[in-house]
Amino acid sequence: MTVEHHRLELETFLASRQAVLETWPTGADVDLEEGIRYHRSIPPHKSFAPVMRAADARGVTLLQPRAGVALVDEHIRLLQQLEQECDLLPTTVDAYTRQNRYDQAAQGVEKSRRAGHSLLNGFPAVNHGPAACRQVVDSVSKPVQIRHGTPDARLLAEVALAAGFTAFEGGGISYNLPYAKKVPLERSIRHWQYVDRLVGLYQEEGVTINREPFGPLSGTLVPPCISHAVAIVEGLLALEQGVRSITLGYGQAGNLVQDVAAIHTLRELGHRYFRDAGFDDYELTTVLHQWMGGFPGNESKAAAVIAWGGMAAALARATKVITKTPHEAAGIPTTASNLQGIQITAQIVNMMADQTMPAAPVRDLEEQMIRREVDTIMKAFFALADGDLATGAIRAVEAGVIDVPFAPSAFNAGKLLPCRDDEGAVRILDRGQVPMDEDVFRFHQDRIAARARTERRDPGFQMVIDDVYAISKGRLVGRPTA
Numbered sequence: 299m300t301v302e303h304h305r306l307e308l309e310t311f312l313a314s315r316q317a318v319l320e321t322w323p324t325g326a327d328v329d330l331e332e333g334i335r336y337h338r339s340i341p342p343h344k345s346f347a348p349v350m351r352a353a354d355a356r357g358v359t360l361l362q363p364r365a366g367v368a369l370v371d372e373h374i375r376l377l378q379q380l381e382q383e384c385d386l387l388p389t390t391v392d393a394y395t396r397q398n399r400y401d402q403a404a405q406g407v408e409k410s411r412r413a414g415h416s417l418l419n420g421f422p423a424v425n426h427g428p429a430a431c432r433q434v435v436d437s438v439s440k441p442v443q444i445r446h447g448t449p450d451a452r453l454l455a456e457v458a459l460a461a462g463f464t465a466f467e468g469g470g471i472s473y474n475l476p477y478a479k480k481v482p483l484e485r486s487i488r489h490w491q492y493v494d495r496l497v498g499l500y501q502e503e504g505v506t507i508n509r510e511p512f513g514p515l516s517g518t519l520v521p522p523c524i525s526h527a528v529a530i531v532e533g534l535l536a537l538e539q540g541v542r543s544i545t546l547g548y549g550q551a552g553n554l555v556q557d558v559a560a561i562h563t564l565r566e567l568g569h570r571y572f573r574d575a576g577f578d579d580y581e582l583t584t585v586l587h588q589w590m591g592g593f594p595g596n597e598s599k600a601a602a603v604i605a606w607g608g609m610a611a612a613l614a615r616a617t618k619v620i621t622k623t624p625h626e627a628a629g630i631p632t633t634a635s636n637l638q639g640i641q642i643t644a645q646i647v648n649m650m651a652d653q654t655m656p657a658a659p660v661r662d663l664e665e666q667m668i669r670r671e672v673d674t675i676m677k678a679f680f681a682l683a684d685g686d687l688a689t690g691a692i693r694a695v696e697a698g699v700i701d702v703p704f705a706p707s708a709f710n711a712g713k714l715l716p717c718r719d720d721e722g723a724v725r726i727l728d729r730g731q732v733p734m735d736e737d738v739f740r741f742h743q744d745r746i747a748a749r750a751r752t753e754r755r756d757p758g759f760q761m762v763i764d765d766v767y768a769i770s771k772g773r774l775v776g777r778p779t780a
Contacts, residue, residue, distance in 0.1 A: 498540020
């Protein structure tokens, strides 16, 4: 493969930066030089990259929840309670900020102040600005990451990095197709090149910001080959702009063997494609997101789903696991529920620390299939790229080479259709335009056909529907009811 690296010229970046900072009044408070000085003062135990690096070297799995509320003091209290049980902290951003609707976020902040508690589903970092966000970073003793879901995260990145957050999640594909309906991929890729170029500027000054493409995508029955391809492409795009700390992610699918194989191959393939593209000065870690689909309403049953995700992360030796809560089916979790999710995960991760999943033919086959599937997709991606990674990403989505199941985006092909096999592994019922060797596709079809024989029904869309709701109903495979 031939890749020409197209880092944004500094003049191009700076020419658009002023307009970005003028999007909302708090942009005027962003001071890049002061932010760099502050980051240099952050001790290693409060910085994402060195903490992730150390955990990866030790082969341990760190715990990180999701959490965010509207008011600064309330958010600080929340994080201070969570940090007693977890290793890494989040600041999850509200839905208005994710859509760049800062005026409505401001209204939500004001209403929350009057109410005395959060009326937003996250922390509106842009509205609070760098100084208030700095209070959050200063108030805790563990690394804090911005987690969101924003196709255009340029101002959010400016504010967050200047404030001292040491990790930033997302990417131009993973925070577009699953989160937006009408945002052209060309626009989101361009905006995320800006984010990564900003991270690259910090890196040039000796400040390493961790970047994490969003692995779960739509969070429902996503085949590993699709999420891997997106993670690798977004990793390449970030490295191209000067990022040096990458955490590649994967959303738990439910079959333990497949999930362990997915994390193993994600790390392996990430290294291979990064190095083949000419990058060698980087750090690569992994994250497993606990089940992102529908949860049981019963808290005890939800706890079992959480524990299963913790086991998958620990056996796969993921560098970190994003935890869920027993209140997932009910809405925004309470602090107590969030702590429960962390504690459930901590117990199972600690119990698994001295155990491994032995190599076995079934896992070897799963890893072999994932490698072949990803390699075929990436071969098509590089052919479409014609030397330009950003162009390749746009063309691959347009052509359906990258196709995220159940994504709402009008620019996603939406032809690939997944369902589970008899053992709950995610297989491909309809590949759409996703390239795949014929014998590999037959493997998927044969596994689905075997399930169909077990259930005495034809393979089809009803299987897909049943699988989407299965875990919330207490099963992994969506068997027909008697």
